Amino acid sequence: MVRKVGYIRVSSQQQNTVRQKKSLKEQGCTVFYEEKISGATLDRPELQQMLDGLEGGDIVIVHEISRLSRSTKDLLEIIDQIKERGASLKSVSEAWLDTSSDNPMNDFLLTVFAGLVEFERKSIKQRQREGIDIALSQGKYKGRKTKLVEGGEEEVRRNAILEAYKNRTSIADIRKTYKVGTGTIYRLLEREGVNR
Structure with a gap:
């Protein structure tokens, strides 16, 4: 039923x-x-x-x-x-x-929706890349700030993540242990100049 x-x-x-x-x-x-x-x-x-x-x-x-x-x-x-x-x-x-x-119009409109989303995503990435290139040429780009800021518990957490990475702990294990996203980890490593 x-x-x-x-x-x-x-x-x-x-x-x-x-x-x-x-x-x-x-x-x-x-x-x-x-x-x-x-x-x-x-x-x-x-x-x-x-x-x-x-x-x-x-x-x-x-x-x-x-x-x-x-x-x-x-x-x-x-x-x-x-x-x-x-x-x-x-x-x-x-x-x-x-x-x-089985509605051809429904399939068509959903395909158009999907195409618009993909177009928007690529346009945003292109604008970001252009902005980063300009900032790099002017020596102003330092990457997106991480959520792991200096001061208090967040600084302790940040330092622990850096230490874990230097001790060859995998990104997946760091993510689970410290409840932090992969992007945040990589941005932190980039900002601290740690080789990946």
Whole structure:
């Protein structure tokens, strides 16, 4: 039996979800995941719980795609996760978004979305590279600052990471031990002039 799963989101505690819930009930949803949190992040407990619980044949229904995500990149990632679980996605307000049916227009628009995200990502990288090249030519570029700043516990942590690296501890082990991202470690090594 096909389950219709409703995902409901508003950005703040003051907003209510009545309109969305009514719309999704009219679509036949019997299971609901509801949260009051910004759509600017994928770190949403109800969203993750919904994605983890999806089964083949399920249809996720949202009132409008902005409820699922405000970022095109994140939206495409969510759609991929839904598809990986053998489920599909449908939007009430955007009739073209219905991955439960063989809809050429839906595939076309999702491809355009993906292309725009890739174009934006490459454009940002190009602008960053151009800015870095200008700063390097003027002797002003020192790399992005790390989160490991001088002073207090962060300085102790920073020094411990540098020491661990000098003692040939792997980046993966440093990351796990000190709960720090790979990019932060490499930026720290670069700023300190430590050979990789």
